[in-house]
Amino acid sequence: MVFWQILIDGFAISSLYALGATGFALIFGVSGVLNLSHGALMVAAVVAAWAAGNDLHAGPYAGAALGVAVGFCATMVTYFAIVAPLQNSRKIREEEKEIFILTATLLWGIMIQQLIAFFYTDNAKTVAPIVAGVIRITGVRTPANEIFTAIVCWLVIGLLWLLVNRTRAGKAVLAASMNPRGVTLLGIELSQIYIAVWAIYGVLVGVAGVLLGMFLGVSSYSVGPLTASAFSIVVLGGLGSVSGALIAAYVVGYLETITAYLISPAYRTIPALLLLIVVMYIRPRGLLGRR
């Protein structure tokens, strides 16, 4: 019984982690940006979806759509207003740009967090689930919403895989992540690729945020922990490796679920963090990292 419970709950939470971390890994792989406003963008999507339901009386689908749209727009604003100007700046030395972007996205995330707390308070918000009710799987009473979350996560990840491997634009993105200089030599504008990758990331952030809002709920306090969990999953999987991030998401998700069920919910995150430290010692580039 506990075995099935861990299997089912772990799968749902891991799928959500996977979706959240995929976009984070993608933009690092392609443009070398570690976006520390990641958690804030997800929370913005959740609060927008919640507000759509409560203030505008939108239905669950319209609310979810608005949440994804706000997540997407906030991500594009992050790119055009925060990241791109620093990347293109002539006043900052090339080797210092990474740290500038790191600091700028961190501050941007805090600004979003404070704005949300100011207008919508720091109490947790949840998005009305699209599917309600429970389904029994091998005796485990599973919320239908949990299954819905896992299915949507894998649909979106599948679509992303098709986009990257089966379309011309996607192949250019993949090439850019392997060798940016090589891509420019082929006549492809790198800035166009960046915009495409950030747009993909924006959709992923929006969808992951809204699903998280339906499944567990978030508050403005979640901004830090969400960024930290995406960061540690990506570091564990290997910076820049999307498939590494997917595997790491399942490792972390199941490790947390097993701890919560078999030891205590209070120690949920500890083993995954210990594992991260061990991996850093033994294999600093992460599970599937290339650099």
Place this chain on the structure above:
Amino acid sequence: MNKLIKHGVSAPTFMALTASAALVALAFATPASAQSNEPIKIGVIAEATAVAGSSIPQAAQLAADEINAAGGVDGRKIEIVSYDNHSSAPESVRAFQRAVNEDHVNAVIASYISEVVLALQPWTGRLKTVMVTPGAASDVITQNIAKDYDHLKYTFHGYATSTSIADATCAAAKDLLVGQLHMQSAVVMSEDAAWTTPLDEEYVKCLPGIGIKVLDHIRFSPDTTDFTPIFNKIEGEKPNVILTGISHVGVQPTVQWKQQEVPIPMFGVSSQATNSSFWNDTNGATEGVLYQGFSGPDVAVTPKTLPFVTAFKAKYGNNPSYCGYTAYDEVYYLADAIKRAGSTDSDKLVDALEKTDYVGTVGRVQFKGKDSPNPHALKIGEGTITGLMLQWQNGKQVNLWPLNVANGKLKFPPFIKVGSAN
């Protein structure tokens, strides 16, 4: 003078010192007439961005406006000076220092977080400034006063202690859970925080007394986001009811309880459920949740309760949170104490506050005396403040207990199976 000179202070330096001392003395000796027209300043240090905390400065301001409109305290206006502490103890301490040293407030109303109040408590003694809390619950606050009365007597506990809250919950459980639903077992589920330690101790002590066996006692981190494993564990133990002790969390466990259709009712302290916005925050998942309170939107606990709620709603557009009621009362009885003391001097104010006998929005406010194990704690029980037990029903907070002020009956959503467990 000679002595000073002998100790190496030269005559000109001494003259200069005397002159500056005289200037300082002059600066402080403001004429009596100016003093009497100066506003009485009350500092409010609160969690302004948290739903429950946001009512504290708002309710305090409302009370001040009402008192000022009625002529103030002996002609002196009340001025509220607000500080947002971002739910942080260090920020609250800085705000307290600023309030006393720079803004020269006469008294402070502070926070609904026990950890914050406990951090401020030594500062009330160091800076000799009266502080009343509208929402913190830890028993340690008043236990500290008992240990070091002379130094910490400036702290007043304007909200019930955790032990009294647990007792009030047990009293309601006796009538509702045992009397009406014939329940026999419970699991205590609370967040790991300063205020829940005495609460849980008292739950475990008083529940067997009313015939409810405590099967387990689960404490979880306030950072918990996924409550599935906790609910699964509780369900496996087959209790009739979950006794809650939650305040920092609220929306997430409630939503997940509904989403997972946990068939066991939740009953007890759930501070966020006291907010009128809780229904929207949980998208209605709170249907059927029972929570202890000292106030409710349509419950006329005293003749002052409903007029306060109406005025608050008219001014701010929403119902006050639980600490809004107490913050509102606190401004009134601080003003009353200042009037009786005839002074804003902190020691005189403490003496006057100890003699408080004021009917406010939550009941009759009286403080326990110096010789009690909990000096300056509110007296709780019949004749003073009894507390309520409310339930969320169809988007409304319905009061079920005590029966003389009840405006509804127990009702649960379909997934709750009352009495089917053992």
